[in-house]
Amino acid sequence: MKVPAVDLAVRFKPYRERFHEVLDRVLEHGQVILGPEVQAFEQAVARYVGVKHALAVANGTDALVLGLRALGVTDGEVVTTAMSYLASTSSIALAGATPVFADVGPDLNLDVDAVAAAIGPKTKAILVVHLGGNPARMQDLYRLAKARGVKLIEDCAQALGAVSGANAGNLSDLGAVSFHPLKNLGAVGDAGAIFTNDDAVAANLRLARNHGHSSRDQCEFWSINSRMDSLQAGFLSAMLDDYPAVLEARRKQAERYRAALAGIVEFPVVNPGALPSYNFFYTIVERRDDLQRRLLDDGIDAKIHYPIPIHQLNAAREIAVGQLPQTEYLTQRILSLPLGPHLVDSQIEFVIEKVGEFYA
Ligand SMILES: Cc1ncc(COP(=O)(O)O)c(C=O)c1O
Numbered sequence: 001m002k003v004p005a006v007d008l009a010v011r012f013k014p015y016r017e018r019f020h021e022v023l024d025r026v027l028e029h030g031q032v033i034l035g036p037e038v039q040a041f042e043q044a045v046a047r048y049v050g051v052k053h054a055l056a057v058a059n060g061t062d063a064l065v066l067g068l069r070a071l072g073v074t075d076g077e078v079v080t081t082a083m084s085y086l087a088s089t090s091s092i093a094l095a096g097a098t099p100v101f102a103d104v105g106p107d108l109n110l111d112v113d114a115v116a117a118a119i120g121p122k123t124k125a126i127l128v129v130h131l132g133g134n135p136a137r138m139q140d141l142y143r144l145a146k147a148r149g150v151k152l153i154e155d156c157a158q159a160l161g162a163v164s165g166a167n168a169g170n171l172s173d174l175g176a177v178s179f180h181p182l183k184n185l186g187a188v189g190d191a192g193a194i195f196t197n198d199d200a201v202a203a204n205l206r207l208a209r210n211h212g213h214s215s216r217d218q219c220e221f222w223s224i225n226s227r228m229d230s231l232q233a234g235f236l237s238a239m240l241d242d243y244p245a246v247l248e249a250r251r252k253q254a255e256r257y258r259a260a261l262a263g264i265v266e267f268p269v270v271n272p273g274a275l276p277s278y279n280f281f282y283t284i285v286e287r288r289d290d291l292q293r294r295l296l297d298d299g300i301d302a303k304i305h306y307p308i309p310i311h312q313l314n315a316a317r318e319i320a321v322g323q324l325p326q327t328e329y330l331t332q333r334i335l336s337l338p339l340g341p342h343l344v345d346s347q348i349e350f351v352i353e354k355v356g357e358f359y360a
Pocket residue numbers: 059060061062084085087088129155157158178179180190191192
């Protein structure tokens with residue numbers, strides 16, 4: 001039996017007819033970039049998240065860079081996690097600020113006390129990642145950010161639909177999401193969005209994603225081209241309609257893993273009241289590399305998200321790093337088991353059986 005981590009052909013299959021309708025529509029009206037599909041998607045995803053503004057952009061990294069710039073975080077320091085995909089850190093550097101790493105807690109996300117200790121006179125913001133879609137301790141981080149007068153930015157690239165009181169992306173000053181094909185709501189190419197409740201920030205971002213243009217001929221400030229294609233927006237709207245059911249299916253599979261593997265492996269802590277989106281299903285295991293090899297031999301595509309913590313990447317060589325013992329400990333032990341609507345129950349049971357056999 002093969003248990004792939006993702007299978008985009010299976011994922012896209014139910015939408016092929018709707019995708020073709022989108023293509024026909026876009027070919028008909030010809031507004032191929034920032035066309036009516038983009039506006040419709042922005043409204044739909046804003047409604048879904050419960051946020052006032054959603055700004056469609058070209059990818060999740062741009063969402064972070066433009067979001068940081070729009071909040072004025074173009075210098076000073078930003079406290080963030082080294083346990084993430086690298087874009088949560090590179091975006092800080094690309095916006096002009098300096099990343100400062102704080103350690104993580106048992107939820108694999110920023111530890112609130114470590115963040116408090118890392119905030120200094122140069123700190124402008126906290127950039128939190130809901131790793132794998134497991135919501136961080138947002139109420140505590142929000143309180144801390146307000147008390148210390150810094151911005152709070154959510155990287156919810158992996159967390160669309162995750163809940164922690166409110167929806168991820170609506171728990172902070174600004175949320176940035178990715179619709180990379182490997183995300184739960186994945187486009188047929190690159191795409192991303194920025195969420196904000198602030199009218200002025202939204203107005204700035206509307207220009208910032210389009211070279212700073214305020215009209216065809218006028219430009220207010222230098223910026224990049226990060227516009228979303230009408231096709232991607234149309235495809236995303238088609239998939240957003242079914243997204244609550246997709247999330248439900250992911251959560252059911254996660255519950256099955258948790259029930260069957262309790263006592264055999266450990267799991268990241270899910271904070272009280274939080275509902276993850278399970279972009280990845282993390283386990284925390286002993287003899288991780290041996291287990292991964294065995295599962296791969298059995299046809300199970302277990303992956304490590306991510307094998308090198310960001311502070312140890314070559315590109316991070318100039319970032320001053322303190323002690324990150326939990327980040328380093330957990331990075332040696334995390335393993336993501338395949339999960340998603342491309343899998344049937346028998347595949348999940350096969351994974352459970354093989355993990356059980358390894359530790360028997
Ligand atoms: C946590 C995190 N942040 C940022 C990104 C960047 O998104 P994108 O690949 O769409 O630029 C990703 C995904 O790649 C991610 O997983």
